[in-house]
Amino acid sequence: MNQPDLQACLRGERLAQKQFFETFKGKMFALCLRYANSREDAEDILQEGFVKVFRDLHQYSGEGNLEGWVRKIFVNTALQFLQKHKKDLLTTGLDGLEIAEVPEPFFGDEPPAKNMVRILQQLPPGFRTVFNLHILEGYSHPEIAEILNISVGTSKSQLMRARAYFKKLLENSLTT
Amino acid sequence: MEKDIHKDHLDDYVRKSFGEYEESPSSGMWDRIESELPAGDQEKTPIGYWRVFRFRWRMAAAILLLISGLVAEHLYYEHKLRTLSTQTVQNRPSGFNEMPERVETATSESARIAGDSSHSAETIGKMDKTADARRESTVLPQPDNAPSLSAPQVVQAPGKEPATSIPDAPVAAVAPEVLPETAAVAVLPNQVSEMAVPTSAETATKPFVPIAVFEPVSRSVQPLFAPLPTIASDIRAIIRPVKSASGWYVGLHATPRITFDYSRMPGRMQGGRPSYVSRQKQAVFVTDYWLRAGKTIHPHLSLESGIGYSAMTRSAALTPQFRFGDGIHGGGHLRRFHYDLNTYGGATDITLAMERVDSDPISDDEPLSVQITTTEQVQLLRVPLLAALRFGPGRLKGVVKGGLVAHFFLKNELEIETRASQNSRFQPIQGSGAYTVQREKNRRLFPGYWLSGGLEFRLSRHIGLAAESSFSGDFARTNPNGRPLPAQYSLGLNVGANYYF
Numbered sequence: 221m222n223q224p225d226l227q228a229c230l231r232g233e234r235l236a237q238k239q240f241f242e243t244f245k246g247k248m249f250a251l252c253l254r255y256a257n258s259r260e261d262a263e264d265i266l267q268e269g270f271v272k273v274f275r276d277l278h279q280y281s282g283e284g285n286l287e288g289w290v291r292k293i294f295v296n297t298a299l300q301f302l303q304k305h306k307k308d309l310l311t312t313g314l315d316g317l318e319i320a321e322v323p324e325p326f327f328g329d330e331p332p333a334k335n336m337v338r339i340l341q342q343l344p345p346g347f348r349t350v351f352n353l354h355i356l357e358g359y360s361h362p363e364i365a366e367i368l369n370i371s372v373g374t375s376k377s378q379l380m381r382a383r384a385y386f387k388k389l390l391e392n393s394l395t396t
Numbered sequence: 397m398e399k400d401i402h403k404d405h406l407d408d409y410v411r412k413s414f415g416e417y418e419e420s421p422s423s424g425m426w427d428r429i430e431s432e433l434p435a436g437d438q439e440k441t442p443i444g445y446w447r448v449f450r451f452r453w454r455m456a457a458a459i460l461l462l463i464s465g466l467v468a469e470h471l472y473y474e475h476k477l478r479t480l481s482t483q484t485v486q487n488r489p490s491g492f493n494e495m496p497e498r499v500e501t502a503t504s505e506s507a508r509i510a511g512d513s514s515h516s517a518e519t520i521g522k523m524d525k526t527a528d529a530r531r532e533s534t535v536l537p538q539p540d541n542a543p544s545l546s547a548p549q550v551v552q553a554p555g556k557e558p559a560t561s562i563p564d565a566p567v568a569a570v571a572p573e574v575l576p577e578t579a580a581v582a583v584l585p586n587q588v589s590e591m592a593v594p595t596s597a598e599t600a601t602k603p604f605v606p607i608a609v610f611e612p613v614s615r616s617v618q619p620l621f622a623p624l625p626t627i628a629s630d631i632r633a634i635i636r637p638v639k640s641a642s643g644w645y646v647g648l649h650a651t652p653r654i655t656f657d658y659s660r661m662p663g664r665m666q667g668g669r670p671s672y673v674s675r676q677k678q679a680v681f682v683t684d685y686w687l688r689a690g691k692t693i694h695p696h697l698s699l700e701s702g703i704g705y706s707a708m709t710r711s712a713a714l715t716p717q718f719r720f721g722d723g724i725h726g727g728g729h730l731r732r733f734h735y736d737l738n739t740y741g742g743a744t745d746i747t748l749a750m751e752r753v754d755s756d757p758i759s760d761d762e763p764l765s766v767q768i769t770t771t772e773q774v775q776l777l778r779v780p781l782l783a784a785l786r787f788g789p790g791r792l793k794g795v796v797k798g799g800l801v802a803h804f805f806l807k808n809e810l811e812i813e814t815r816a817s818q819n820s821r822f823q824p825i826q827g828s829g830a831y832t833v834q835r836e837k838n839r840r841l842f843p844g845y846w847l848s849g850g851l852e853f854r855l856s857r858h859i860g861l862a863a864e865s866s867f868s869g870d871f872a873r874t875n876p877n878g879r880p881l882p883a884q885y886s887l888g889l890n891v892g893a894n895y896y897f
Binding site for chain 1: 407419724725729747757832
């Protein structure tokens with residue numbers, strides 16, 4: 221992966237910014253898809269995320285992995301997006317959710333990740349968020365509790381239920 | 397796959413599956429992102445180069461045009477004066493220095509010239525401009541051999557037609573440089589006291605060229621408290637116009653002024669963070685210092701330019717309104733809040749770090765207001781291009797000026813002075829990382845305008861004192877994101893001295 225020219229990006233040079241975008245768009249869009257309800261929502265998050273990245277690039281000290289820094293901004297952007305659009309599910313509605321009817325199974329020869337994105341998008345946003353933050357981003361339960369403004373216990377219980385829901389959906393898609 | 401899942405290694409399985417997974421967004425995504433990015437440095441692109449080149453080309457063309465106009469105007473008068481000098485020399489009789497003195501009153505021709513103010517003014521203007529050229533002339537009479545200027549003369553050109561048959565015979569301007577050092581610096585039309593004309597008998601036999609003879613005006617400044625008998629002459633001296641020889645002048649001026657803000661409040665940016673405009677707490681006193689230069693292109697009209705400098709410290713207070721949900725999680729109880737602040741110097745990205753005081757549950761809608769005081773240090777270089785209209789009968793003239801002023805930021809810095817949370821559940825953190833202030837790539841050059849009116853008193857041929865009340869301001873401008881910026885207008889008093897060459 222070519223390292224983008226950060227100084228040129230900081231100067232606002234479009235060619236450098238586009239190169240930056242091309243470097244990270246694939247991975248970041250995959251991340252956005254995991255958090256979003258739909259591809260359209262994921263594109264909105266991607267757009268907002270890149271705008272924030274270019275806006276805040278001067279805060280990147282150069283220490284640490286650039287991709288990790290960019291990923292953090294996209295996770296925050298995705299969370300803000302969900303808070304804005306599905307605020308109730310993220311805060312007050314998590315405890316009330318029950319595993320509902322299992323959706324239609326999935327078919328085809330698509331890569332497992334693509335299948336799993338579809339499964340994730342079937343999860344209620346609250347489950348999906350906790351699942352993403354803990355399993356794929358590596359946040360601890362206290363951190364998730366802080367980020368989502370819920371208790372640690374709620375975070376743990378929601379993750380357990382999200383796992384079960386996800387597993388059921390995945391099994392359904394693989395056995396069908 | 398199923399085996400993995402049934403082994404309850406779901407987490408690992410999911411991580412492995414998503415490991416290097418990438419997905420491409422739609423093709424128009426970059427265009428969408430680009431439309432939200434601030435206008436940046438475009439020099440690296442061909443279009444950027446072209447824009448910069450085009451702008452500089454226009455600036456260069458405007459300056460070249462101005463200089464060309466001034467040079468052309470100068471050359472035009474030079475040409476006219478050379479023509480006049482040549483005609484004078486050609487028409488001069490061989491026995492010029494021995495010409496007999498005649499005491500004649502002004503004829504109707506001289507009276508016409510004297511009475512025609514525009515003609516006289518033009519003649520005087522030409523005289524003024526010929527000073528240097530004629531000073532270098534070797535054919536003109538030198539002070540030693542010059543005929544007496546106090547007496548009228550007849551210049552007769554042998555073999556020429558009589559003057560009466562040359563209706564447009566030029567009025568030869570007698571060179572002021574042949575006057576003694578204390579001699580006149582300016583001449584009034586009505587000072588064309590006498591013009592040499594031939595007697596009726598002479599016109600029949602001798603052609604002649606009339607020469608206007610001017611009375612000198614003392615250069616010395618009249619004393620402030622003059623004896624009573626001289627008051628009348630003092631008044632006459634004041635109303636006598638003083639002309640500069642070359643039309644060029646330079647001046648040192650200062651303009652203390654009081655500035656006010658005016659701004660259009662922008663709304664919240666779409667898909668972005670809040671955008672605010674700061675207003676200065678109170679009117680600010682600033683002083684501009686000017687070095688100006690001008691050129692008279694018409695008896696009443698001058699073009700004036702120069703360079704000015706001013707330094708301003710502007711304090712402004714603002715209370716951004718956030719909700720808790722607007723903050724980006726920064727670990728622990730820390731949240732970072734971003735907003736755009738638009739000030740006189742341009743747009744600034746500001747990030748405030750706030751921490752929660754307690755651990756009680758909190759809603760995303762919890763309001764979080766922070767009172768921010770900023771101090772802005774601005775140094776400006778100002779380049780005016782003004783048209784100056786001077787009018788009035790004598791040394792005391794009315795002056796009206798108007799035109800454009802280019803402003804250029806020499807220094808443009810913003811600092812946060814104080815932060816105070818208005819919600820007791822949050823407090824701004826201290827130390828490094830408490831906030832970041834990042835000026836956006838604001839335009840350093842922006843246009844303004846200048847209007848002033850007042851009086852100018854010519855102490856002498858070279859020195860003039862000016863005092864004008866001024867009104868100046870900036871044209872509406874925007875930040876790199878297209879949001880309006882606060883602009884200023886000022887009321888001031890421009891005072892200074894001009895030196896006329």
